[in-house]
Amino acid sequence: MKTTINQVYKHVGEEVTIGAWLANKRSSGKIAFLQLRDGTGFIQGVVVKSDVEEEIFDLAKKQLTQESSLYVTGIIVEDTRSPLGYEIQVNHIELIHEAVDYPITPKNHGTEFLMDHRHLWLRSKKQHAIMKIRNEIIRATYEFYNQQGFVKVDPPILTGASAEGTTELFHTKYFDEDAYLSQSGQLYMEAAAMAFGKVFSFGPTFRAEKSKTRRHLIEFWMIEPEMAFMEHEESLELQEQYVSYIVQAVLKNCKMELQALERDISKLENIKAPFPRITYDDALSFLKEQGFDDVEWGDDFGAPHETAIAESFDKPVFITHYPTKLKAFYMQPDSDNPDVVLCADLIAPEGYGEIIGGSQRIDDLELMEQRYKEHGLTGPAYEWYLELRKYGSVPHSGFGLGLERTVAWIAGIEHVRETIPFPRLLNRLYP
Incomplete structure (x- = not known):
């Protein structure tokens, strides 16, 4: 079932697919954390190595780049630590387009640079x-x-x-x-x-x-x-x-x-x-x-x-x-x-x-x-x-x-x- 981030509260415990962009990511050993956005909001996707195919975990941890577009499929669960109140436990990722050298990185940029890339x-x-x-x-x-x-x-x-x-x-x-x-x-x-x-x-x-x-x-x-x-x-x-x-x-x-x-x-x-x-x-x-x-x-x-x-x-x-x-x-x-x-x-x-x-x-x-x-x-x-x-x-x-x-x-x-x-x-x- 396709949904959007602002509607995930309706699908707790269900498997959904969200079209999204990768805003940022980090990994910790055998877990990859994907910060996803779809225009309606932001949600964290959690990819656990033992729960997905090896190629999916490698994709999440190594290949996915900032602002790449993808379909993410997984189970919606409640998470009180998240501003949204929910996260998605990912079991599948389909890469749509790999973004290369996205210019606005998580580091600080000057105002003129940001305005040039508005x-x-x-x-x-x-x-x-x-x-x-x-x-x-x-x-x-x-x-x-x-x-x-x-x-x-x-x-x-x-x-x-x-x-x-x-x-x-x-x-x-x-x-x-x-x-x-x-x-x-x-x-x-x-x-x-x-x-x-x-x-x-x-x-x-x-x-x-x-x-x-x-x-x-x-x-x-x-x-x-x-x-x-x-x-x-x-x-x-x-x-x-x-x-x-x-x-x-x-x-x-x-x-x-x-x-x-x-x-x-x-x-x-x-x-x-x-x-x-x-x-x-x-x-x-x-x-x-x-x-x-x-x-x-x-x-x-x-x-x-x-x-x-x-x-x-x-x-x-x-x-x-x-x-x-x-x-x-x-x-x-x-x-x-x-x-x-x-x-x-x-x-x-x-x-x-x-x-x-x-x-x-x-x-x-x-x-x-x-x-x-x-x-x-x-x-x-x-x-x-x-x-x-x-x-x-x-x-x-x-x-x-x-x-x-x-x-x-x-x-x-x-x-x-x-x-x-x-x-x-x-x-x-x-x-």
């Missing part, structure tokens, strides 16, 4: 665990928004203009027109929200920002919900419910992966709504008290500032009501203080920085026309967005969560380059 590095136990956590966050995201009555809508990747009026865009030619790779699907999601009420998108976004920090990628994935008839505070409540949901889903369904990464799960177990909120003004006062004299009112917060703020809390923290001039043209001013907008950045604990940015959107046509003039937004590329305020405008809010930063935080990974299968960095377009 197509192979993905096979390692740590990278496998990170990608499984990423997958669980994506699965839980769809589950959460489907349960909340959202409709999935896919915005275009090729756009005629910037979503935020910035110049950090990748330009291309669209036949005889100029086009850009999307830096956000938000404007299109606002249009979709006016049709479906509550919508979300999940797709790639691109920033031509020449940054080399551990928090930045050139190509990254965003989850962007947009909600009609929802105001700022309601949006914050949805955001904290969503983040709590995905963290608890990873804790429930990725125990082995978190263990493989040696993640301190006590810091994740506390991530439950509600989250603390502080205003930009309060954050600025706090930073001054902490000795950050380099930041003044109207300045944006950098990584050291965000980290200092986050360290004061054991949960993600919302920083709300940023100065209007710091934020995008479409954000709704605070009626009590038009110098700030109804927005929030959600800062993750442990120095991982901003994982969500969101706001209530301007719904008043006259004010949006004023913003267009202030930001020099002209032409048909922006006209359709203005029309959303002409025909049945309503209060609405939305936000975007950066998937890779969120994976890095939940998995406890220092650099976002390990949180996406094939990272695109300032100096890397390969593999």
Whole structure:
């Protein structure tokens, strides 16, 4: 009977066959221990010389090389010492393909070497665990928004203009027109929200920002919900419910992966709504008290500032009501203080920085026309967005969560380059 490693718990005491690759091996006298992986998980295969034909034991002990592919047949038994809880007592091996001189050996390798071999590095136990956590966050995201009555809508990747009026865009030619790779699907999601009420998108976004920090990628994935008839505070409540949901889903369904990464799960177990909120003004006062004299009112917060703020809390923290001039043209001013907008950045604990940015959107046509003039937004590329305020405008809010930063935080990974299968960095377009 064929099965997969993640299903062996159903076959204790039974003989099964697993298609696998040899991740590593060791031997001790008349026993060979094979570390096997099949994409669903890792399991140890035990080959005892007295229990198998001589050629099978020789194959296991001498011939099998790292990353060779094989069919392994044996009996599934429980093993409390294994993270999986089971091992396979091997009685037969069929070699499919012998890998020769696999470049990523159990010794230490430099980061650049590993990135050059990313197509192979993905096979390692740590990278496998990170990608499984990423997958669980994506699965839980769809589950959460489907349960909340959202409709999935896919915005275009090729756009005629910037979503935020910035110049950090990748330009291309669209036949005889100029086009850009999307830096956000938000404007299109606002249009979709006016049709479906509550919508979300999940797709790639691109920033031509020449940054080399551990928090930045050139190509990254965003989850962007947009909600009609929802105001700022309601949006914050949805955001904290969503983040709590995905963290608890990873804790429930990725125990082995978190263990493989040696993640301190006590810091994740506390991530439950509600989250603390502080205003930009309060954050600025706090930073001054902490000795950050380099930041003044109207300045944006950098990584050291965000980290200092986050360290004061054991949960993600919302920083709300940023100065209007710091934020995008479409954000709704605070009626009590038009110098700030109804927005929030959600800062993750442990120095991982901003994982969500969101706001209530301007719904008043006259004010949006004023913003267009202030930001020099002209032409048909922006006209359709203005029309959303002409025909049945309503209060609405939305936000975007950066998937890779969120994976890095939940998995406890220092650099976002390990949180996406094939990272695109300032100096890397390969593999």
